[in-house]
Amino acid sequence: MRRGSIVRITIYGVIAGALASLVAVVVPWLPTSASEEMDRITFVFWFTTVICIGIFAIVMAVIAYSILKFRAEPDDERDGPPVHGHTGLEIVWTAIPTVLVTAIAIVSAVVLAKNDDVGNNPLRIAVTAQQFAWKFEYPGPDKVTSGELVLPLNKPVKLTLHSLDVIHSFWVPQFGQKSDAVPGIETTLTITPTKLGSYSLVCTELCGLGHATMRAPVSVVSQADYEAYLKQEASGGDAPGGSNDPAAVFTSAGCGGCHTFAPAGTDAQVGPDLNQLASDAQAAGEPVEDYIRQSIVDPNAKIAAGYQAGVMPTAYAKSLTADQIDALVQYLVKGQK
Amino acid sequence: MTETVHVQHDQHGPASPPPRGLGARLRAPGFLRAAWVMPLFWAFGFGVVVFFRWLGHYDPTVDWAVITVVAFLTTLPIGFLTGIGAFDYWAYYISGRPTRPEDHSSHGATSWKDYFKVNTDHKVIGVQYLATTFFFFVAGGMMAMLVRAELARPDMQFVDTQTYNGLVSEHAALMIFLFIIPAFAGLANFAVPLMLGAPDMAFPRLNALSFWLLPVAGIMFLAAFLAPGGAFATGWTSYAPLASEQPLGQVFFNMGVQWAGASSIMTALNFLVTIITMRAPGMTFWRMPLLVWANFTTSLLVVIATPFIAGSQFFVMFDRILHTHFFTPDGGGYTLGYQHIFWFYSHPAVYIMMLPGFGIISEVIAVFSRKPIFGYRLMALSLMGILVLGFSVWAHHMFVAGLAPWLRVPMMVTSMIIAVPTGIKIFSWLATMWEGRIQLRTPMLFALGFLSMFVLGGLSGIFLASVPIDIAASDTYFIVAHIHYVLFGGSVLTIFAGVYYWFPKMTGRMYNERLGKLHFWLTFVGFNGTFFPMHWIGLQGMPRRVADYSAEFGDWNMIISVFSFLLGASTIVFFYNMITSWHRGPIAPGNPWRAMTLEWQVSSPPPVFNFDEIPQVVAGPYEYGIPGARHAILSGGHAEVHEEVKP
Numbered sequence: 001m002r003r004g005s006i007v008r009i010t011i012y013g014v015i016a017g018a019l020a021s022l023v024a025v026v027v028p029w030l031p032t033s034a035s036e037e038m039d040r041i042t043f044v045f046w047f048t049t050v051i052c053i054g055i056f057a058i059v060m061a062v063i064a065y066s067i068l069k070f071r072a073e074p075d076d077e078r079d080g081p082p083v084h085g086h087t088g089l090e091i092v093w094t095a096i097p098t099v100l101v102t103a104i105a106i107v108s109a110v111v112l113a114k115n116d117d118v119g120n121n122p123l124r125i126a127v128t129a130q131q132f133a134w135k136f137e138y139p140g141p142d143k144v145t146s147g148e149l150v151l152p153l154n155k156p157v158k159l160t161l162h163s164l165d166v167i168h169s170f171w172v173p174q175f176g177q178k179s180d181a182v183p184g185i186e187t188t189l190t191i192t193p194t195k196l197g198s199y200s201l202v203c204t205e206l207c208g209l210g211h212a213t214m215r216a217p218v219s220v221v222s223q224a225d226y227e228a229y230l231k232q233e234a235s236g237g238d239a240p241g242g243s244n245d246p247a248a249v250f251t252s253a254g255c256g257g258c259h260t261f262a263p264a265g266t267d268a269q270v271g272p273d274l275n276q277l278a279s280d281a282q283a284a285g286e287p288v289e290d291y292i293r294q295s296i297v298d299p300n301a302k303i304a305a306g307y308q309a310g311v312m313p314t315a316y317a318k319s320l321t322a323d324q325i326d327a328l329v330q331y332l333v334k335g336q337k
Numbered sequence: 338m339t340e341t342v343h344v345q346h347d348q349h350g351p352a353s354p355p356p357r358g359l360g361a362r363l364r365a366p367g368f369l370r371a372a373w374v375m376p377l378f379w380a381f382g383f384g385v386v387v388f389f390r391w392l393g394h395y396d397p398t399v400d401w402a403v404i405t406v407v408a409f410l411t412t413l414p415i416g417f418l419t420g421i422g423a424f425d426y427w428a429y430y431i432s433g434r435p436t437r438p439e440d441h442s443s444h445g446a447t448s449w450k451d452y453f454k455v456n457t458d459h460k461v462i463g464v465q466y467l468a469t470t471f472f473f474f475v476a477g478g479m480m481a482m483l484v485r486a487e488l489a490r491p492d493m494q495f496v497d498t499q500t501y502n503g504l505v506s507e508h509a510a511l512m513i514f515l516f517i518i519p520a521f522a523g524l525a526n527f528a529v530p531l532m533l534g535a536p537d538m539a540f541p542r543l544n545a546l547s548f549w550l551l552p553v554a555g556i557m558f559l560a561a562f563l564a565p566g567g568a569f570a571t572g573w574t575s576y577a578p579l580a581s582e583q584p585l586g587q588v589f590f591n592m593g594v595q596w597a598g599a600s601s602i603m604t605a606l607n608f609l610v611t612i613i614t615m616r617a618p619g620m621t622f623w624r625m626p627l628l629v630w631a632n633f634t635t636s637l638l639v640v641i642a643t644p645f646i647a648g649s650q651f652f653v654m655f656d657r658i659l660h661t662h663f664f665t666p667d668g669g670g671y672t673l674g675y676q677h678i679f680w681f682y683s684h685p686a687v688y689i690m691m692l693p694g695f696g697i698i699s700e701v702i703a704v705f706s707r708k709p710i711f712g713y714r715l716m717a718l719s720l721m722g723i724l725v726l727g728f729s730v731w732a733h734h735m736f737v738a739g740l741a742p743w744l745r746v747p748m749m750v751t752s753m754i755i756a757v758p759t760g761i762k763i764f765s766w767l768a769t770m771w772e773g774r775i776q777l778r779t780p781m782l783f784a785l786g787f788l789s790m791f792v793l794g795g796l797s798g799i800f801l802a803s804v805p806i807d808i809a810a811s812d813t814y815f816i817v818a819h820i821h822y823v824l825f826g827g828s829v830l831t832i833f834a835g836v837y838y839w840f841p842k843m844t845g846r847m848y849n850e851r852l853g854k855l856h857f858w859l860t861f862v863g864f865n866g867t868f869f870p871m872h873w874i875g876l877q878g879m880p881r882r883v884a885d886y887s888a889e890f891g892d893w894n895m896i897i898s899v900f901s902f903l904l905g906a907s908t909i910v911f912f913y914n915m916i917t918s919w920h921r922g923p924i925a926p927g928n929p930w931r932a933m934t935l936e937w938q939v940s941s942p943p944p945v946f947n948f949d950e951i952p953q954v955v956a957g958p959y960e961y962g963i964p965g966a967r968h969a970i971l972s973g974g975h976a977e978v979h980e981e982v983k984p
Contacts, residue, residue, distance in 0.1 A: 029873045030809075041805045048803060052796040055760075059792045062767045063785060072707070072774035077931070080708035080773035082962035090712050093764040094757060101753035101799065108803040109746050115805055116742070166579040167672065169737060169812055173878035176809045178737045182673060183578060184666025187739040200887070204812035204880040206572050208579060209499040212883035270498060308566045310584055311499070 009065045016064070017057035024049055031173045034195040034220065037115045038176030044104075044111050051100050115177070118190040122158040125149070129161065129168035129181040131313035132210030133254030134201060142234035147252025149201060149218040151193045152226035159189040164315035169205035172218050180205055193220040209270055209311060213257035246331030249324045253316065263335045271312060272304040278336040280304045288336065292329050296320075366422020366455060378416025382408030402585055403658055405564070410592035414553040422455045423546045443545075444537075445945040455549065457541035459530050460943065462548050464843060466523025467836065469548075470516045473555050475908070477511035480504045482905050489898035491888045501884035502570035503586070507558060509573035510590060513690070514597040515555045517828045521693035522547075522604045524835045525632045527843060529608060531936035531943060532626050534617025534952040534969065539610040543603050550600035554593045561589035572882055574683070577664035577675040581656035591654040598643045601689075605639035608632050617935070617969065619954030624968075626934045626958040627716055631696025634720040638685045638692070638727065646682035649675055676738055680731035688727045690824060692720055694831030695762055698784050701834050702766050704932045705781035706773030709959040712765045719758035726755040736804050737811045745804050752802035759795055763788065778930075779853030783834035786861050790826025794819060797872065812882075814875030821868045833860070833911070840918070841925030845942045848922060852914040859907035866900025933968040934958045 033039050072078075126137040127149075138144045151157055161170055161181035170189060171178040174197075179189040203214035221229065247264060250256065256266030261274040272280060281291035284302045294301050299312035320328070362369055386407050390398045418424060429436045444458045445451070452465055484504050487495050496504065530538055538544045561568040566584020569575070573590075580587050612633050616625070625633075652663040653675065662668025664675045703710045710716055732740055732748040766788060775781070797819040800806045810816065833856075840848045874893045879886050886894070928937040935952055936943070952969040960966035 027873050029876055031877050038809070041809050044803055044805050045800070045809075048800055048806065052799060056792060056796060059763060059767065060789065062771070063789060066767070066770040066773070066775060067777070067785070070706075070770065070773050070775045072776050074776075076774060078707070078774055079962040080706060082709055082960065082966075083711065083772070084709050085712040085715070086768075089768065090715050090761070090765075094761055097757050097760040098754070101756050101802075104799060104803055105746075105750050105753045108749060108805055111805045112745065115808075166582065167576055167738075171812070171880070173809075173876075176805075178808050178811055180738045182739045184670070184672050185739055200878075202878065202880050202887075206502065206576070206579070206882040208583070209497075209502060209570070211502070212498060212885040308584060310566070310582065 005069070009061050012064050013057045013061035016060035017053055020053045020056050024053065033176070034174035034193060034197065034199065035176060036192040036194055037190065038174060039194070040111045040115055041176040044108055047107055048104050051104065116190060118158045119156045122156040122190070123152065124158050124160065127159050127161045127170060127181065128164060128319065129170070129203070130164040130315045130319050131166065131208050132203070132214040132257050133252060134214070134216040135252065135319065138230055140230060142230065144230050144233040146233055147216060147248070149216060150226060150229050151191070151218070151220050152223045153193055153196060153220055155223070156190065156192045159191065161187045161189065164318055165313060166207050167205050168203045168207050168214065170201065171204045172199050172201050174199050178204065196220050196222070210254065210257040213268070214254065244323050244327050246327040249320065249328050250331065253320065261335060263331070272307055274332060275335060277332060289329060289333055292332050293325065296325060296328065366420070366425055368421065368453070371417050371420025374420035375413055375416040378412040378419070379408050382412030402588070405585060406588050406592065406654065406658055410557060410588065414557070414596065417553060418546070418549055421549065423549050426542055455545045457545050458945065459526050459538045459541065459544060460843070462544050463523050463527025465548050466519055466526055466551070469551055469555070470520040470523060473511045473515035476559065477508050477516060478905055478908065480508040480511070482902065484508060485898040485901040487884060488886070488894050490895065491886055491891050493885055498884040499567050499570055502882065503562070503568035505882055506569050506572050506590070507561070510558050510593070511555065513573060514594060515551065515558065517690045517824060517832070518601060519551050520832050521635070521690070522601070524697065524832070524839065525608065525628070525693060526604070528839060528936055529629055529632055530611060530615070531939070531947055532629055532934050533612065533615055534620060534935050534948060534954065535611060535615040536946045536948065538607050539615055540607050544607055547600045547603040547607065550596050554597035554600065557589050557593035557596060561586040564589060574679065575650065575653060577653050577656065577672060580653045581665065588654055588657065591650040594650045595647055598647045601639050602643050605636035608636040609640065617952045617954050619969070623714065624954055624957050627699035627710060627713070628696035630717045630720055631692045634724045635689055635692045638689050638724055642682045642685040642689070645678050649678040649682070673735070673739060676735050677731070680734045684731040684734065685727045687823065688723055690828045692723065694787070694828050695720065697831045697835040697838070698766065698787055700934065701780045701784040701838055702769050703959045703961065704930050705776045705778055705784070706770045707961045708769055708773040709957070709961055710765065711768035713957065713959065715761055716765050719761045722758035723755060726751060726758070730755055733802055733807070736807045749802055749804050753799065756795060756799055763792060779848070779850060779857060780834045780838040782854060782857040783830050783837065786857060787827060787830040787834065790822055790830065790864070794822030794826050797822060810876060812880055814871040814879045814881055816875065817881050818868050818871035818875060825864060825868070838930070840915070841929050842936055842941050842943070844919045845925055846918055846922035847925045847929065848918040849914050852910055856907055856910040856914065859903060859910060863900050863904030863907050867897055867904050870897055933960060935969055938969065938971050
C-alpha cells in the first residue's frame, strides 16, 4: 500500500466520519432528559455513537476508495492479484472490535447497575395496567389511586408494575426507563425525575386494538405540590376529578379510546356508540341500567349488533370499585337521549 | 437415498402422455384431483370434531373454533397435498403396492405448466420457490403500503385499529416466513446441488413436498383476513396471553407457522444430507463455495431452532382451544415462558435470514472483484461462530420484559461478542475488493448496497445490545428501523443480488443491466428515506405497532411514507425487468460472469441432470488471478491442473 493511497483513504474516512457526525449532531436523536437514569442512558448512547461512527467511517472509506480506485474498464478482463489472506490483518480485525464491544459492554453494565439502584428510601408507587388504561396507587394512609402519574422532583421512585390482563409496557421517553407489566409477575422500575414538567406515558407493548391510545398523563412537581395533590385526591372522592367522579373514571379507565360518548367529548368508533345504549338495551330486551352494568363487568355476555365478542377488556370488574361502577352506570344512563 | 439419479440419463422431458378420459384425469395427481380430495379431507376433520364433541357431551357440539383448527387448517391442507400428488410415491410404498418405476417424468420443465405440478427437479423447485416467495413479497409489500398510508398523518384515516394491527402482523409474518426464509431456500435449492457437482438434492421428493407446504402456509396467513374478527393482530411475535384472547384469526398464524416451519425443517435436512454426502470427488469441505458453507450453517440453525417456534405456537393455541394454561397465570402458567421459547427460535431465525445472504455476497464480491475471497477459512469459521453464539443471545429481546435481572448482563456480553464474527465478514469482503478489478454489474451494486446498509443495521444492533440503551429504545420505531436495516438492507438486498446473479443460469437469458441499476438506485434511496428517520422518531417517543401517534411525529411520518411509496414502486422496475428478460432477453452464455464455481461450468440453463460427467474438483472455488487455475475439471478437461494454492 503506497503512501498516496493511505493519505487518500484517510481523507475519505475523515469525510465519511464528518458527515456521520453531522447527522449525529444536527438530528435531535434523544428526547430532552428528565431523569438521572436518562442522563446516564444519554451518556452510553453517545459513547457508543462515537465508536460506531469510527467503524462506519472506516467501512465507507474503503468502499468509496475501492469503487473509485479499483473499478475495471468494461472490456478489462484481467483478474486482481491472487491474495488469499493475511493472518496479521485478520487478527487485527478480530481483536480491535472485540476490545471496542467489550468497552461498550463494561460501560453499559456499570450504567445498568446505577440505573437499577433505587437507594434506601424510595417513593413506592404501584402501577396497574389493563386494556387500555393505567392506574397509579400512591403510598400513604389514604391509599390514593388515580389515572395520572404525579412524581415529586429529585426523589427516587420505585414503580412496581402489574397487569390485569395481557402484557403492557411502561415508557415515558424523557425518563428513559421502560418495563413491561406482565400478568402473574411483578416487575419494577427506578426513576429519579430531575425536571419539572408534563410528560406522556405510552404503552409500548402491543396489547390489543386500543394499544395506540393507551396513554396517561405524567407530571413532575415539587414535593409540596405532590403532597397537595395527594391531599386533594384523598379528600375529593366525589368532587370533580376525584376518584369517584364518573367523568374522571370514564377518562382514566380508557373508555374514550374505543367509544363515542358525547358528554365526555370522545368520538372513537372501535366499540359501540355509548350515546345509543338505550336502543342497544332494548334490542337485548333488558332494562338499560342492567344492560350497561353487565356490559362493563362482563362485556361478552351481550354483544351489540355489528360488533365482535372478545374485543372489550374484561378486567373492569377487578379494576374499578363498586362505587366507581355505580357512578359510571349513572353517568352513561344520563347520557342517553 | 431413494432416488439416485444416474448421470448417464439422456435428456428427459415430462414423458408420460396426459391421461385421457374424465375418470383417469380425476385420478391423476394434480389440481383437479385436489379439488375433490380436499372436501373429503375437510369433511373428515369436521366429522372427527363433531363426533367426539357429541360423544363427550361438550357444548356446543359444533364448535367453529376447533373445527377451524382441525378441518380448515390441518386436514384440508393435507387433502391438498394428497390431491396434487405430494404423497403418491410414499403412499404406494406404504400400502405395499408396486411403486411406479422412476421415469423422471417429474423432472425438468418444458413448459410453464410444469411449474404448477409436483416436480422433483431441484432447479424447477428453486424457481417455484422464488416465484411463490416473490408473490408473497408483493402481498406483504402491499400491506406495508397500506400501513404507511395510514401512518402518513396522525389520527385514523383509512383503516380501523384492529385492521391496522392485522396489516402490521400479516406484513411481518409474510415477509419473514413466506419471503425471506424460503426465498433463500429457493436460491440455495437452485445453486447448491450445482455448486457441489451433484445431479440433484439428496431427497428430491421431500424437496418437492417442502416446496408445496409453502403455498399452504401462505394462503393460510392470507385467509386469516376472512376469519371473524379479522386477521391475526398481535404482531409476528404473537405474544401470550394476548394471542390466546384475540379473535379467531390468530389460529391462522399459529397453524401457518407450523406448515412454513415444517417446510423449513425438511429443506434444511435435505441440504445437510446433500452437502455432507453428495459433494463431487475432490470437493472437500475447505473447497466448498461460501454459499454452500452458509447454507450448511443455516440448515443446522433451522433444524435445531425451528421446533421451538412450532412448540410455542402450539402451546398458545392450546391455551385458546384446549383451555390449557401454559402462559396464563390464572391457571398457574408462566407468561414469560412464551417469550423465552419464542426467541430461542426467533433470534437464531435472524441468522437463518442472514447467513444465506452472507453466502450470496461472498460469491458476488469474489466474482465481480476478480479476486479470491480474503481469509476464506476465517469466513467459513465465522459462520460457525455465529451459529454457536446465535443460540446464546435470545434474551436480548427481553431486556424490558421482566426478565430475571441477573440474565441481562451475560446476554448483553454474548450479543456484543456476536458482532465480532459479523465484523470479520465485513472486513474480509472489503479486503476482497481491495486491489481487485471491480465490475459494477447489478449483483455487485446490490452487494455494495448490502455492505453499507448492513453495517448500519449491525451498528444499531450494538446500541440495542447495550442494556441501558435497549431499555430506552425497545419497542419503539428504533427497533423498526434496526430490523429493516438488517432484514431489508441485509437480507432483501442479498436476495436481489442473488436473483440477478443467477438469473442467466436459471432462465438462460440475460436481464437488462440498465433496468437492474435503476432498480438498485430507486431501492437504495427509497430504503434509506423510509427507514433512517425511524431511528430518531423512535428514540424520541414513537412506539412501534401503533395505528395512531402523537402529532409531533407527523412531519417525519409523512416523509417516511413518501419514501416508502418510492421503495414500493422500485419493485415494479424489478418485476418488469425479470418478466420481459425471461421472455425475450438476450441468450445467456454458460458463464457470463467468468465465475469459477461449478454451476457456471455447465450450459445456461443447466442440463436436466446438471452434469453430463461427474466433475473432478481440484482446487478452491475462488482462484482468480492465478493463470490457468481451475476449481474443477469437466468433460475430459485438458487444462493443466495447478497445485492448490494454500489459503
